[in-house]
Amino acid sequence: GGADLECDMLVLGAGPGGYSAAFRAADLGMKVVLVERYATLGGVCLNVGCIPSKALLHVAAVMDEVSHFEALGISYGKPKVELDKLRAHKAKVVGKLTGGLSAMAKMRKVTVVRGLGQFVDPYHLQVEETSGAALEKTGKKQTIKFRNAIIAAGSQAVQLPFMPKDPRVVDSTGALELAGNPKRMLILGGGIIGLEMGTVYSTLGARLDVVEMLDGLMQGADRDLVRVWQKMNTPRFDNIMLKTKTVGAEATKDGILVKFEGEQAPKEPQLYDLVLQAVGRSPNGKKIGAEKAGVTVSDRGFIPVDIQMRTNVPHIFAIGDIVGQPMLAHKAVHEAHVAAEVAAGENSAFNARVIPSVAYTDPEVAWVGLTEDQAKAQGIAIKKGHFPWTASGRAIANTRDEGFTKLLFDAQTHRILGGGIVGTHAGDMIGEVALAIEMGADEIDIGKTIHPHPTLGESIGMAAEIAHGTCTDVPPVRKS
Amino acid sequence: GGADLECDMLVLGAGPGGYSAAFRAADLGMKVVLVERYATLGGVCLNVGCIPSKALLHVAAVMDEVSHFEALGISYGKPKVELDKLRAHKAKVVGKLTGGLSAMAKMRKVTVVRGLGQFVDPYHLQVEETSGAALEKTGKKQTIKFRNAIIAAGSQAVQLPFMPKDPRVVDSTGALELAGNPKRMLILGGGIIGLEMGTVYSTLGARLDVVEMLDGLMQGADRDLVRVWQKMNTPRFDNIMLKTKTVGAEATKDGILVKFEGEQAPKEPQLYDLVLQAVGRSPNGKKIGAEKAGVTVSDRGFIPVDIQMRTNVPHIFAIGDIVGQPMLAHKAVHEAHVAAEVAAGENSAFNARVIPSVAYTDPEVAWVGLTEDQAKAQGIAIKKGHFPWTASGRAIANTRDEGFTKLLFDAQTHRILGGGIVGTHAGDMIGEVALAIEMGADEIDIGKTIHPHPTLGESIGMAAEIAHGTCTDVPPVRKS
Amino acid sequence: APPRAAPPAMRAEGEKPIASPAVRKRAWELGIELQFVHGSGPAGRIVHEDLDVYLASRGQPMTAKG
Numbered sequence A, B: 001g002g003a004d005l006e007c008d009m010l011v012l013g014a015g016p017g018g019y020s021a022a023f024r025a026a027d028l029g030m031k032v033v034l035v036e037r038y039a040t041l042g043g044v045c046l047n048v049g050c051i052p053s054k055a056l057l058h059v060a061a062v063m064d065e066v067s068h069f070e071a072l073g074i075s076y077g078k079p080k081v082e083l084d085k086l087r088a089h090k091a092k093v094v095g096k097l098t099g100g101l102s103a104m105a106k107m108r109k110v111t112v113v114r115g116l117g118q119f120v121d122p123y124h125l126q127v128e129e130t131s132g133a134a135l136e137k138t139g140k141k142q143t144i145k146f147r148n149a150i151i152a153a154g155s156q157a158v159q160l161p162f163m164p165k166d167p168r169v170v171d172s173t174g175a176l177e178l179a180g181n182p183k184r185m186l187i188l189g190g191g192i193i194g195l196e197m198g199t200v201y202s203t204l205g206a207r208l209d210v211v212e213m214l215d216g217l218m219q220g221a222d223r224d225l226v227r228v229w230q231k232m233n234t235p236r237f238d239n240i241m242l243k244t245k246t247v248g249a250e251a252t253k254d255g256i257l258v259k260f261e262g263e264q265a266p267k268e269p270q271l272y273d274l275v276l277q278a279v280g281r282s283p284n285g286k287k288i289g290a291e292k293a294g295v296t297v298s299d300r301g302f303i304p305v306d307i308q309m310r311t312n313v314p315h316i317f318a319i320g321d322i323v324g325q326p327m328l329a330h331k332a333v334h335e336a337h338v339a340a341e342v343a344a345g346e347n348s349a350f351n352a353r354v355i356p357s358v359a360y361t362d363p364e365v366a367w368v369g370l371t372e373d374q375a376k377a378q379g380i381a382i383k384k385g386h387f388p389w390t391a392s393g394r395a396i397a398n399t400r401d402e403g404f405t406k407l408l409f410d411a412q413t414h415r416i417l418g419g420g421i422v423g424t425h426a427g428d429m430i431g432e433v434a435l436a437i438e439m440g441a442d443e444i445d446i447g448k449t450i451h452p453h454p455t456l457g458e459s460i461g462m463a464a465e466i467a468h469g470t471c472t473d474v475p476p477v478r479k480s
Numbered sequence C: 001a002p003p004r005a006a007p008p009a010m011r012a013e014g015e016k017p018i019a020s021p022a023v024r025k026r027a028w029e030l031g032i033e034l035q036f037v038h039g040s041g042p043a044g045r046i047v048h049e050d051l052d053v054y055l056a057s058r059g060q061p062m063t064a065k066g
């Protein structure tokens, strides 16, 4: 059929995956069209994910810190909180970044088309134009012909079928709107996103309950890391309900009445001012007409790809949340570069060994590579270096010595296999552990690298020294 | 002569160098005696250096942050500041760490001898016992016979000869006492220590002047890094006097009246409530009877050592501030391990390629390895990756996007030679750059290492991508 | 399918070749299986020079897998 627009590269979706792919393809000389249904670029991450959540978490972290400052001789009263200003701050942060993306798209001559895209065949995408802040259809349609395509249509929050439609029942996007000041909040799902949002609401005054089907919060991280977070954060919670299911909910005048079943379920239904659904995200693979392009989509909506990010259709690639776990922005960006480079004729591949994870709670929890749980499950013999921040001068100076840094080494080769950090700014430091793993560093490489004193970052060097038995900032190792 | 005590290893001075050497030697099975003139272990760093300064700087950083929070919708009034409580907090932080050192010395069976040590010959040290918080001599003496010794007697603040003896004229130790709330403070010397202390006093209410003989503050760091710090901190200063000398000072009833000469000197003498001398530190090499042991000491008081930290006398080692620049705690610790290991018969050597530097100001300034100034001076062809934090989602979310991260690569081999970071938490992240240098990483190694989003740490990956030309979070590189 | 005769054993069985991201990237682009490359770097790490030597000694690189 005829086309309104032709390009070398069509990118569907302008999240971290999509914009990065589009920009990289443009930098490699391709004529690029980027299709996005929403008004701003940046996708979930910039608009309703990573960035606004961190803007609020930072404010919360400072507020929590100040609340302990009287003991240090600096007394502030209770702050006056103006939610509208806080929302405006968050919007300004997001606007700076999405505005920056628009400007960079222009500089790169990437054509941005606003609308809902659907494949109509392996070389054409139809876009139904949308406008406004949401997804109002204008009725206009256009067809884009492409030589290559990258699908970066991301994911959507999972909605539990039995939750009532009510403004007091929100997903993370709703929670980020900070519509009010709930007194009692329920977090459905004990994953990172829910716990981050819970942190913000709790600092602003809410009492928290959390319900999780599995036997622990923050799955994926080693339990010793999570335990430190949990100990610090227990005061925020009235109930941490593990191995428990939410089985029903009803909107009443006084709140959302929620019923639980399971090991730690309260007998009576509980009443909440706000219920946050954070039970996972499902990929958008089934909503883009992939079958018309011949692209295979799994039952759950994921699009299988190879190490070069190609789908089963060789000129169509897919990246980001839509291709699988972990659903993280930095994974999407690295995949994006590979897809764009391969489409441009370079022989790239996604061959990073590890992808770090961070919970931006307070303290932060960050980990990368092999975990201790995995080592145990897989029978991998490891040697551990565990540096408690009670021995870190900087952590003590910051009055935040609850954390620790641990590194896991191969027991035979002494090469680093993984690591975890719990403590303030853990996420800013886990990159060094990732680099160590990618470089194949061993405990001597890391321990003999001089880290500046007094920093939290030196805890990485210390942990390596501990594994090697040469650390002099911790008690001596018992001789056997 | 006879000896009151005999040991395999004598360590003179219990700073970061000394205690680390003593502990490492003990862990290697040696019988160790550690001689320290003051009541607590930890030396300058723990008692009157790194640690108390960072405890105060952290409090100052949070206070400064909070003072901007009204714009974010969180308004605190001016805080009530109680200096006695703040001093107590600082003392508690120091006490935790020095107490920990004492406990670890016991666990390691290191014998701590309190007193002023002087060598009497190559195998004996005489100790005049001291007591109390300062250096009161009890009159008791003892002689310690050693097989090996490590000199870790550190350094002392330089005192300008013409400064009056007056409680309003202090060195860093005096400044850390926070005796009062000066209105006008002069910092003599534009180095890190002075600027850190100035930051604290300024946040507590003082107006600052700084005088520096050279043409810029924070010598050693690249000017572009310093410029960012200076722009943020200009409001703290009434006068930044470069290429200017202090030529006289007089204690008057109203304050210390100081005369300047030089390019940016004010015509009139200036009056200050507090004058901080921070013009450098001089090594204690001439105060320990080194000549009696046959140990060579330079005119300036440094003790020359080889790569194994041996002085000219093969069984006597020296480490830390007393052996030379950079006078940094982390250098002392790594040297300490080498000396102890060599003394214990291991074939160790100090062969770290780089030693990072950090100014714990607000923002922090951190750098490691080759600087751009050095590259220029030495004619080394470099390729730079410069990532401005205005493109960092996390920095923007934290409302602290003034910083940047730059990495310098060899133009030919693309291997990393150095790097600098200016911004909050820069010091916690520079360790990754040090590791990259030690591992011989290149721009692809660092850029292809997946750093978590959104962190400040990912700026290191981005800077590497920028050098490589593959970053999609900054405007495109102009094609030539 | 293995494109060449059995390579000389350079690593213990099960031992994975160790190489930095840049070396891995270049090896992939050149179609070199790191399993067969001698590592001359610290702790047997494969460095760029090892790829150069390997290429020179084997002549034609095998074609990349898609």
Ligand SMILES: Cc1cc2nc3c(=O)[nH]c(=O)nc-3n(C[C@H](O)[C@H](O)[C@H](O)COP(=O)(O)OP(=O)(O)OC[C@H]3O[C@@H](n4cnc5c(N)ncnc54)[C@H](O)[C@@H]3O)c2cc1C
Binding pocket: A012, A013, A014, A015, A016, A017, A018, A035, A036, A037, A038, A042, A043, A044, A045, A046, A048, A049, A050, A051, A053, A115, A116, A117, A118, A152, A153, A154, A155, A172, A173, A193, A284, A287, A288, A319, A320, A321, A322, A327, A328, A329, A330, A332, A360, B452, B453, B454
């Ligand atoms: C509250 C929250 C916090 C998070 N915090 C972090 C974090 O701190 N760190 C982290 O790494 N990850 C975080 N994530 C996850 C992160 O947001 C995602 O991994 C990331 O956004 C995935 O990028 P993507 O490009 O694959 O997809 P998305 O960001 O989901 O972008 C997909 C884009 O495609 C568009 N689109 C979809 N279908 C169509 C169509 N048919 N036509 C046109 N456009 C379409 C969407 O509108 C969207 O803009 C968070 C997520 C949430 C919800």
Ligand SMILES: Cc1cc2nc3c(=O)[nH]c(=O)nc-3n(C[C@H](O)[C@H](O)[C@H](O)COP(=O)(O)OP(=O)(O)OC[C@H]3O[C@@H](n4cnc5c(N)ncnc54)[C@H](O)[C@@H]3O)c2cc1C
Binding pocket: A452, A453, A454, B012, B013, B014, B015, B016, B017, B018, B035, B036, B037, B038, B042, B043, B044, B045, B046, B048, B049, B050, B051, B053, B115, B116, B117, B118, B152, B153, B154, B155, B172, B173, B193, B284, B287, B288, B319, B320, B321, B322, B327, B328, B329, B330, B331, B332, B360
């Ligand atoms: C205000 C300030 C802030 C600083 N901040 C930092 C920082 O953030 N990071 C950093 O890396 N460095 C910092 N430094 C520098 C750091 O403190 C020194 O580099 C470090 O302490 C050197 O360790 P050392 O073991 O060589 O000597 P010192 O710490 O000087 O210890 C020497 C010890 O020997 C004892 N001694 C000396 N002579 C005798 C004798 N004759 N008999 C018995 N005992 C003796 C002294 O009492 C002292 O305890 C700072 C310094 C100051 C002043």
